[in-house]
Amino acid sequence: MSTHTTAVVTGAGRGFGRAIAAALVAEGRTVVGVARTAHDLEAARDELGAGFVPVAADATDDALAEKVLREHRPGLLVLNAGAVPHMAPVHEQTWETFSRNWHVDTRHVFAWTRAALRAPLDPGGVVVSMSSGAAIGGSPLSGGYASAKAAIRYLRAYGAEESERAGLGLRFATLLPQLTPVTGLGTAGVEGYAARTGVDRDTFVRNMEPVLTPEQVAKAVLDIVTGDAAEYQVSGTGLRTL
DSSP: OOEEEEEEEESTTSHHHHHHHHHHHHTTOEEEEEESOHHHHHHHHHHHGGGEEEEESOTTOHHHHHHHHHHHOEEEEEEOOOOOOOOBOGGGOOHHHHTHHIIIIIHHHHHHHHHHHHTTOOTTOEEEEEOOTHHHHOOTTBTTHHHHHHHHHHHHHHHHHHHHHHTOOOEEEEEEEOOOTTSHHHHHHHHHHHHHHTOOHHHHHHTTOSOOOHHHHHHHHHHHHTOOOSEEEEETTEEEEO
C-alpha cells in the first residue's frame, strides 16, 4: 500500500540530497535514500536515525528504480543524483568527458520518471527533478552539463503530459538551483570559473553572495511539494517560479 509519508531521494548521501533527506525526515517522513557510496549512506543514517532507509546502488539502473518504487510505494520522489562534470572548455573535452552528465544526471531522471509512470505511483504522487540554472544560462566549462540539465526539464514536461493523458494524477516539478560553492559539484564549478575569469576563489564567491545553501534547497523542495507550479529556481535570495 502506498503512503504519502514515504519519500525516495536519489543522491542522498551528501550535498543537496542529504539536506533534502534530513528535512523530509524532520517533517515526519520515512526517506529511502539512494546513493552509490555506502559510507555516505551510513553516515546519513547515523545522523538521521530510523527514518532514513539507505539503499547503496546505482540510481541510473532501470531495474533498481522499478524495484524501489514497487517495494516502498512513495508519495514523493526527489531525483537529485548527479555526477561532478569534467571542468574544461569544449576543445579540451573528449566525448566521454563531455557526455558524463547525460549518462548519470539525465539517465537516472529518465529511469525513475519512466518507472513512476509505468508502476505507476498512486494519484497525488509528486516527482521533483533537479535541474540547474546552467540549463538556462549555459555552462561553457562543464561539457554537456547544461544540456543534460536542460533535458531534465523536458523530461518533467513529458512526464506531466503522460500522467495527464493516462489520468494518473501525478505531479512533476523541476528545481533549478544556482551555482554554489558549498557542494562538491559547486566547488569544482566555482574554482573553474574563478580561474577562467582571472580572480581568486574568495573574490568569485563574494560576487555570488548571498550563497545558496543545501538547507535552502531542502526548504525549496518542501515548498514545491505543496505548491502547484511546474518549474522553480532557487538561489541565495530564495525560491521563485519560472
